[in-house]
Amino acid sequence: MITYAFRRLGHALLVLWATFTATFFLLYVLPGDAALSKAGVGGDGATLSPAELARVRADLGLDQPVVGQYATALLHALRGDFGTSTQTGAPALSMYVEAVPETLKLAGAALLLGLVAGTGWALLAAWTRWRLLRQALLALPAVGVSIPTFWIGLLLIQVVSFRWQLLPAIGNDGVRSLVLPALVLAVPTAAMSAQILSRSLEATLHAPYVETARARGASRSRVLLRHALRNSVLPVVTALGMTAGHLVGGSVIMETVFSRSGVGAITVRAVNVQDTPVVLVAVVFAAVVFVGVNLLVDLLYPVIDPRIQLRTARRTGLLRAGVAT
Amino acid sequence: MPVTHLLNPETRPEGRPMTPAVPQDEAPDLLTIEDLTVEYLVGGRRVRAVEQADLSVSSGEIVALVGESGSGKSSIAHAVLGALPAAGRIVGGRIGFDGLDLARLSERRFNQVRGRSLGFIPQDPMSSLNPLHRIGTQVTESIRIHRSASRAEAARQAVELLDRVGLPEPAARARQFPHELSGGMRQRALIAAALAGAPRLLVADEPTTALDVTVQKVILDDLSALARSGGIAVLVITHDLAVAADRADRIVVLRHGRIVESGTPDAVLGAPCHPYTRMLLASAPSLAAGRRRRSRPAGRSTPGATVTEPGGHRAPVAPTSGRDLVRVDGVTKEFRVPHTDRNQGWFRAVDDVSLTIGRGETLGLVGESGSGKSTLARLILRLTPPTAGRIAYDGTDIADVDRRGLRGLRARAQLVYQNPYGSLNPRLTVRQIVAEPLVGFGIGDRSARGRRVRELLDQVGLPGDLAERRPAELSGGQRQRVAIARALAPSPELLVCDEPVSALDVSIQAQILDLLADLQVELGLSLLFVSHDLAVIRQVADRVGVMRAGRLVEIGPADQVFHRPGHGYTRTLLAAIPGQGFGTRATGRAA
Numbered sequence: 001m002i003t004y005a006f007r008r009l010g011h012a013l014l015v016l017w018a019t020f021t022a023t024f025f026l027l028y029v030l031p032g033d034a035a036l037s038k039a040g041v042g043g044d045g046a047t048l049s050p051a052e053l054a055r056v057r058a059d060l061g062l063d064q065p066v067v068g069q070y071a072t073a074l075l076h077a078l079r080g081d082f083g084t085s086t087q088t089g090a091p092a093l094s095m096y097v098e099a100v101p102e103t104l105k106l107a108g109a110a111l112l113l114g115l116v117a118g119t120g121w122a123l124l125a126a127w128t129r130w131r132l133l134r135q136a137l138l139a140l141p142a143v144g145v146s147i148p149t150f151w152i153g154l155l156l157i158q159v160v161s162f163r164w165q166l167l168p169a170i171g172n173d174g175v176r177s178l179v180l181p182a183l184v185l186a187v188p189t190a191a192m193s194a195q196i197l198s199r200s201l202e203a204t205l206h207a208p209y210v211e212t213a214r215a216r217g218a219s220r221s222r223v224l225l226r227h228a229l230r231n232s233v234l235p236v237v238t239a240l241g242m243t244a245g246h247l248v249g250g251s252v253i254m255e256t257v258f259s260r261s262g263v264g265a266i267t268v269r270a271v272n273v274q275d276t277p278v279v280l281v282a283v284v285f286a287a288v289v290f291v292g293v294n295l296l297v298d299l300l301y302p303v304i305d306p307r308i309q310l311r312t313a314r315r316t317g318l319l320r321a322g323v324a325t
Numbered sequence: 326m327p328v329t330h331l332l333n334p335e336t337r338p339e340g341r342p343m344t345p346a347v348p349q350d351e352a353p354d355l356l357t358i359e360d361l362t363v364e365y366l367v368g369g370r371r372v373r374a375v376e377q378a379d380l381s382v383s384s385g386e387i388v389a390l391v392g393e394s395g396s397g398k399s400s401i402a403h404a405v406l407g408a409l410p411a412a413g414r415i416v417g418g419r420i421g422f423d424g425l426d427l428a429r430l431s432e433r434r435f436n437q438v439r440g441r442s443l444g445f446i447p448q449d450p451m452s453s454l455n456p457l458h459r460i461g462t463q464v465t466e467s468i469r470i471h472r473s474a475s476r477a478e479a480a481r482q483a484v485e486l487l488d489r490v491g492l493p494e495p496a497a498r499a500r501q502f503p504h505e506l507s508g509g510m511r512q513r514a515l516i517a518a519a520l521a522g523a524p525r526l527l528v529a530d531e532p533t534t535a536l537d538v539t540v541q542k543v544i545l546d547d548l549s550a551l552a553r554s555g556g557i558a559v560l561v562i563t564h565d566l567a568v569a570a571d572r573a574d575r576i577v578v579l580r581h582g583r584i585v586e587s588g589t590p591d592a593v594l595g596a597p598c599h600p601y602t603r604m605l606l607a608s609a610p611s612l613a614a615g616r617r618r619r620s621r622p623a624g625r626s627t628p629g630a631t632v633t634e635p636g637g638h639r640a641p642v643a644p645t646s647g648r649d650l651v652r653v654d655g656v657t658k659e660f661r662v663p664h665t666d667r668n669q670g671w672f673r674a675v676d677d678v679s680l681t682i683g684r685g686e687t688l689g690l691v692g693e694s695g696s697g698k699s700t701l702a703r704l705i706l707r708l709t710p711p712t713a714g715r716i717a718y719d720g721t722d723i724a725d726v727d728r729r730g731l732r733g734l735r736a737r738a739q740l741v742y743q744n745p746y747g748s749l750n751p752r753l754t755v756r757q758i759v760a761e762p763l764v765g766f767g768i769g770d771r772s773a774r775g776r777r778v779r780e781l782l783d784q785v786g787l788p789g790d791l792a793e794r795r796p797a798e799l800s801g802g803q804r805q806r807v808a809i810a811r812a813l814a815p816s817p818e819l820l821v822c823d824e825p826v827s828a829l830d831v832s833i834q835a836q837i838l839d840l841l842a843d844l845q846v847e848l849g850l851s852l853l854f855v856s857h858d859l860a861v862i863r864q865v866a867d868r869v870g871v872m873r874a875g876r877l878v879e880i881g882p883a884d885q886v887f888h889r890p891g892h893g894y895t896r897t898l899l900a901a902i903p904g905q906g907f908g909t910r911a912t913g914r915a916a
Binding site for chain 1: 406408432436437438439441443444447448449454455456457458466467471502504515518521522
């Protein structure tokens with residue numbers, strides 16, 4: 001178990017390093033550079049003399065050979081130094097990290113909301129005996145997955161904020177401003193987990209152990225909650241890893257649509273002005289979230305299913321028990 | 326446990342010729358099924374699965390419901406449990422139990438009966454326990470549901486129940502998860518779970534089909550004891566007439582949803598009146614006498630084939646070329662076992678095994694699950710390399726052959742798999758499936774292949790018009806015939822059959838075994854026949870090898886192994902074959 005965790009951690013670090021490297025070189029080969037955009041020029045560099053431009057480049061270390069730049073950047077990044085923003089001059093990392101809590105609030109709320117709604121939805125579909133309702137409940141998540149979130153966001157702003165004036169349309173103050181964006185961001189998560197869980201429940205409800213539980217007089221709800229749900233939840237947990245990616249990407253859209261501050265807003269601005277250090281931080285941060293969530297998911301499997309923890313031990317365990325009988 | 330309910334006096338169906346006399350003791354029947362008709366909605370059509378079935382079980386009695394797949398035996402069991410699939414419906418009759426009519430019970434009321442006075446033992450212990458709950462929790466689930474017992478009380482009871490069904494170290498077992506227990510132990514846990522509610526009727530759906538014979542015997546002993554000492558009525562659903570013969574007080578034979586015969590084992594098996602029962606009896610491997618050998622004129626048989634003696638029996642080994650086809654010398658196969666807390670390293674699946682397979686001979690390899698018999702078969706086919714030892718095929722060491730030689734070897738030694746439902750590609754037609762080895766080995770041109778496929782289908786007794794069908798349109802027996810035809814396509818000398826009939830109904834089993842016997846005589850094939858079922862092995866093998874935990878504990882001529890076994894384990898296996906007394910009686914075999 002502990003070796004398993006360590007091995008997974010090793011994989012995680014490898015992925016982070018690869019992300020950093022890929023992003024670094026990708027940004028390097030992009031046309032134009034930070035010196036140009038910092039100098040406030042468009043494409044031609046006419047307002048700055050070549051000498052001045054060279055000085056700015058030297059300031060930013062852009063005159064070094066690329067491998068040297070990369071080595072320096074990597075060493076600094078390991079110490080938590082991703083350089084300073086070419087726009088504001090503030091340290092890129094702290095600038096970014098300061099914005100994290102707001103985004104975390106949004107993504108966390110959306111994740112929670114999405115999982116609860118999705119699970120409830122799938123359970124209701126499995127529980128109801130009314131065929132029409134079941135079919136409706138099974139069909140709707142496909143729609144939820146397909147609709148673009150910004151469209152739902154704009155619609156809700158129109159109706160809830162402008163017409164009914166119930167909730168604020170924009171801004172970052174308090175829980176009230178969080179409701180709409182979190183709700184919208186939760187829709188794809190909810191729809192996807194409802195779809196996966198429904199499919200999985202359907203299979204599980206036909207498993208022999210479920211039939212055996214019914215033969216013990218277990219009621220529908222007991223069968224569903226005690227026997228079927230936990231056995232069906234693994235695919236949803238797997239999808240959770242993917243969901244983390246969606247949420248990071250989705251937050252960027254939501255923060256734009258609802259004019260919220262957060263890492264989304266910072267990322268968008270950094271990309272627009274080619275603020276390389278900040279973009280690098282943004283990508284690495286997204287990778288950290290992704291890798292972290294997936295690591296968590298991997299470690300969660302054995303908690304949910306005792307057979308996974310013993311995946312390697314199972315065969316021998318069975319054999320030993322078989323010999324004992 | 327006093328019987329307090331009242332049953333209608335007219336519950337016994339009178340004047341039905343097939344219904345036996347009222348059981349010896351005058352105990353009123355606990356379960357009375359009358360005129361039960363069950364229908365399924367299949368593709369908009371209503372299909373009768375059970376037709377006007379009458380059946381009764383009284384306390385302390387074991388009634389066996391016997392039939393092949395599709396006979397409706399499971400539908401009756403599910404109807405009694407109120408667990409028919411969504412497409413199934415009881416359209417007529419009643420199921421009297423404990424003063425209730427189970428055919429007309431709401432789900433809510435049913436849930437008060439199930440797990441309390443009505444217990445259920447499922448078919449497959451491997452998948453019938455929730456993998457995420459501890460054994461103890463599942464054993465006492467019905468107590469928690471019906472008596473709202475506290476957690477501590479339930480935990481105490483779980484240990485008691487597991488002890489009662491004879492599980493060693495019940496307290497430790499109760500805390501384990503299903504995957505940590507063997508099949509036999511799981512089935513005992515399931516029996517304990519069924520007993521938790523102190524049931525008066527147990528419905529057991531093929532309770533031992535998935536288990537090894539020695540384990541089967543123990544489980545059946547448990548069930549018998551429960552009925553005898555506990556006064557519990559037991560309704561056993563089984564495809565195995567031999568199991569029914571050994572254990573039941575009464576046997577009910579079902580075919581196509583109708584009860585064709587019922588009575589005491591002596592009556593049903595000793596003097597079966599229905600032709601279907603006679604057919605079942607004749608095909609039941611463990612009830613049938615010795616070797617299955619139909620003498621077909623051996624005109625086409627190649628040199629090297631065995632000599633068929635008059636009277637259908639043949640000499641155990643009659644190799645004509647003097648050299649054995651396969652020679653296995655001190656072969657060991659070890660698998661790397663991922664390290665666990667204690668046991669690190671290698672698992673020895675096959676342990677220093679030596680044997681030979683003569684030309685035209687059938688070697689039966691028998692053993693329980695995990696004995697290494699399948700691994701040995703794979704080693705002989707060089708599907709996996711041995712860790713130590715040497716395997717010679719027709720004099721050449723198969724470890725030495727190069728890529729090209731291996732292809733030649735593959736054509737000469739073919740494999741028939743266990744599960745005809747999984748071994749045929751569902752997207753291909755029968756013709757494509759049978760022709761595949763011909764294409765693979767580059768045998769013949771297009772038209773020659775077409776002729777060969779027709780010839781092969783004819784050889785395995787399949788009509789030619791099946792050639793354009795796909796596996797899904799075939800029955801299990803037909804599929805296995807296709808698999809055999811495919812194996813025969815490159816004209817092999819050796820056919821390795823890994824449990825070729827264990828997924829089939831007994832009457833189909835008999836047909837496939839006959840087919841293999843015929844083909845062997847006709848083509849002079851050598852057969853390596855791997856099976857867990859001694860009774861099947863007895864019908865086909867010239868010589869028998871018995872494997873246990875990777876070792877070949879005994880090998881010898883079939884007669885010797887079956888009648889004068891040298892090893893204690895062989896004797897245990899033989900003693901565990903169900904239906905032995907009846908086998909002798911029914912067929913008058915002087916063994």
